[in-house]
Amino acid sequence: MDLALLKELNAERAARRAAILVTDPDSGAQRLVREADDLSGDPLAETLRSRFRSGKSGRIELDDGSSAILTVSVPSARIVVIGAVHISQALAPMATLAGFDVTVIDPRTAFATPERFAGVTLHAEWPQDVLPGIALDPYTAVAALTHDPKIDDPALTEALASGCFYVGALGSRKTHGKRRERLAALGVPEAALDRIAAPIGLAIGAASPAEIAVAVLAQIIETLRIRPAETRTSEAA
Amino acid sequence: MDDPLTIAEQWSEAGHQVALATVVDTWGSAPRPTGSHLVIDEGGRFEGSVSGGCVEGAVVAEAMDVIETGKPQMLEFGVADETAWEVGLSCGGTIRVYVEKVT
Structure with a gap:
């Protein structure tokens, strides 16, 4: 993980804002999705919305046979x-x-x-x-x-x-x-x-x-x- | 106590080589839920957990490779493992752990 991305994620957590780190386990590529982001063009939009609600992390299988790791961070209660x-x-x-x-x-x-x-x-x-x-x-x-x-x-x-x-x-x-x-x-x-x-x-x-x-x-x-x-x-x- | 993601940032900022391990799949009875983290540095120091203490040792060992090569690894642990006696989960579950380097 890029240190800059880790810092971004930690800043969201410190501000009590939900965020999801999306990781491609094969390439290691990562991106950060915030709850306030416009998800309309996101291929994972539906899954991401549901994960923001449930707060559940984990790996998901995609249609093309690849997978993605969702590390979901919601504010601590x-x-x-x-x-x-x-x-x-x-x-x-x-x-x-x-x-x-x-x-x-x-x-x-x-x-x-x-x-x-x-x-x-x-x-x-x-x-x-x-x-x-x-x-x-x-x-x-x-x-x-x-x-x-x-x-x-x-x-x-x-x-x-x-x-x-x-x-x-x-x-x-x-x-x-x-x-x-x-x-x-x-x-x-x-x-x-x-x-x-x-x-x-x-x-x-x-x-x-x-x-x-x-x-x-x-x-x-x-x-x-x-x-x-x-x-x-x-x-x- | 600071959480593993905060510690990963702190260790990295302090100039350490850091790997982050994350539970990404669980089957059956698993001690820690998906999204649990273990953070490891180049000296083998670690914080957090990915199991009840059953497989942390093995994850730390793998993390050394990940720190060296920079290549992420997907690890799987379960009682069906050949190495069950050494690093299996006594609770009977199976977990998959993604280990990546913080760069």
């Missing part, structure tokens, strides 16, 4: 946690171990302290002020855990508008009913509201903050691994 609360203190290290980039946002400076969240990207600011700079995308999950509409609602609105692959919110069914009414009044469409996982987390009977963190992380992984293509396709449409 990220979890943005709204609320520097007790559950988040357990969720942040668990999610980091599982390979996610973790960002915690909470405007309450008593909660969002580096002592409580060592090794995690932490913003002691309002979600509506921080999120535009974070650039939420379809490779990001948002878990709203403050239980405070002033903090959770703006983050949920932004997450749904950005096509995040997972959007979850803490609170009982009753709390969530009221939340739906508030967000609907702000103009969030019904279909988007249906995407919110609430009450948050898989139903494993989680009791403690750490157990709830397990339930939330498991639900995020389930959504990422079992339904990624659907989520991204519906958002792209």
Whole structure:
């Protein structure tokens, strides 16, 4: 591989943009395809589009009997946690171990302290002020855990508008009913509201903050691994 | 920890001869999915993985040739291999690994 091409690929990855390296295994010739590229004249267009959705790498057989290696790079999954609360203190290290980039946002400076969240990207600011700079995308999950509409609602609105692959919110069914009414009044469409996982987390009977963190992380992984293509396709449409 | 592609760039920039190995096909139960990378330098230093540790040694050895000749190689490993006892995949799968030089 040409070092210049490797640098290009790494730059795309650092910017959280999907890219596919196409290699001819016989000649070693390579090219880089970006998700934003116009694929209309590309003989592999259909395959490339499908690989951008699935994120799956591998060798493909071509009609002329030759083959091509597709090395697909999609951004690593990220979890943005709204609320520097007790559950988040357990969720942040668990999610980091599982390979996610973790960002915690909470405007309450008593909660969002580096002592409580060592090794995690932490913003002691309002979600509506921080999120535009974070650039939420379809490779990001948002878990709203403050239980405070002033903090959770703006983050949920932004997450749904950005096509995040997972959007979850803490609170009982009753709390969530009221939340739906508030967000609907702000103009969030019904279909988007249906995407919110609430009450948050898989139903494993989680009791403690750490157990709830397990339930939330498991639900995020389930959504990422079992339904990624659907989520991204519906958002792209 | 930096990922293999970033390390490949760093080692290359630092003046090392670098080969990049990529899992391009898997059949049956394979420990690492397609797209997994192993990066190797001329001194045999490596980062990343293409299996659960079963065939990395063989890939590193092949990478030395690739660094020397500059010619990419397609390697296949599986339990059906004659060399199964040395470098076979104990999990029973088969993998194909593409090894190329960073130039």
